[in-house]
Amino acid sequence: MVPRPEKKNIVGSKWVYAIKWKENGRLERQKTRTVAKGFTQVIGEDYEETYVSVTCLELVRLVCTVTPDN
Numbered sequence: 001m002v003p004r005p006e007k008k009n010i011v012g013s014k015w016v017y018a019i020k021w022k023e024n025g026r027l028e029r030q031k032t033r034t035v036a037k038g039f040t041q042v043i044g045e046d047y048e049e050t051y052v053s054v055t056c057l058e059l060v061r062l063v064c065t066v067t068p069d070n
Helices: 057-066
Strands: 013-021 027-036
């Protein structure tokens, strides 16, 4: 945790849920992700540039399997 900068807007986030169905109407999977409420930002005041780090689950699994146990 870091202290909040004075006179700066805090960008909130919300959870987005999606349900994927198979062709026969049965449940395939449920997906969830968190997204930033970017519409609350003001250009030049709240940010200069944006960056979002994204990774895929396969890469995380690969790193976990390659990392040696100590």
